[in-house]
Amino acid sequence: MITKVTCALIEQYGRVLITQRSETMPQAMLWEFPGGKIEEGETEEACLVREIQEELNLSITPLQRLTPVLQTYGDKTIELIPYLCQYNSGAIRLAEHRSYHWVQPHDMTSYNWCQADIPIVQEYLAMAAEQFLGNK
Numbered sequence: 001m002i003t004k005v006t007c008a009l010i011e012q013y014g015r016v017l018i019t020q021r022s023e024t025m026p027q028a029m030l031w032e033f034p035g036g037k038i039e040e041g042e043t044e045e046a047c048l049v050r051e052i053q054e055e056l057n058l059s060i061t062p063l064q065r066l067t068p069v070l071q072t073y074g075d076k077t078i079e080l081i082p083y084l085c086q087y088n089s090g091a092i093r094l095a096e097h098r099s100y101h102w103v104q105p106h107d108m109t110s111y112n113w114c115q116a117d118i119p120i121v122q123e124y125l126a127m128a129a130e131q132f133l134g135n136k
């Protein structure tokens with residue numbers, strides 16, 4: 001069975017919000033984009049809005065779906081579905097994570113990521129580079 005998991009790339013002022021998993025979570029201490037498992041009957045977007053409210057106390061709007069990643073961890077396979085998201089309101093209150101950073105694209109590769117997130121970071125960096133060139 002493949003578990004569908006959404007994750008949010010929340011952008012603000014040219015930075016993206018990333019979160020560090022806690023000691024007690026699977027993939028402990030690794031960095032990820034916040035999100036979580038899709039519940040029965042839920043859309044991807046509704047899942048993200050719910051998870052980001054629950055985990056971080058933020059209101060967001062999903063804007064653009066990026067490329068999903070299939071990843072096997074031991075005997076579990078997940079499909080990680082990333083969305084670029086707009087920050088709307090709220091101040092961060094961590095419910096589950098150990099910490100968070102707002103990072104600039106060029107700093108993203110210096111983090112220790114969950115395996116599934118690495119292709120998403122690469123896709124985001126490619127998009128950020130294109131945007132930079134387009135703005136020149």
Ligand SMILES: Nc1nc2c([nH]c(=O)n2[C@@H]2O[C@H](COP(=O)(O)OP(=O)(O)OP(=O)(O)O)[C@@H](O)[C@H]2O)c(=O)[nH]1
Pocket residue numbers: 005006007026027031032033034035036037038071078080114115116117
């Ligand atoms: N949220 C999130 N999960 C990720 C990412 N990358 C990644 O490999 N995962 C994996 O996807 C799964 C999602 O689990 P989760 O624990 O965040 O989701 P959840 O809150 O809905 O689950 P729970 O209710 O079982 O605790 C975990 O196995 C986690 O390690 C990511 O960027 N964001």
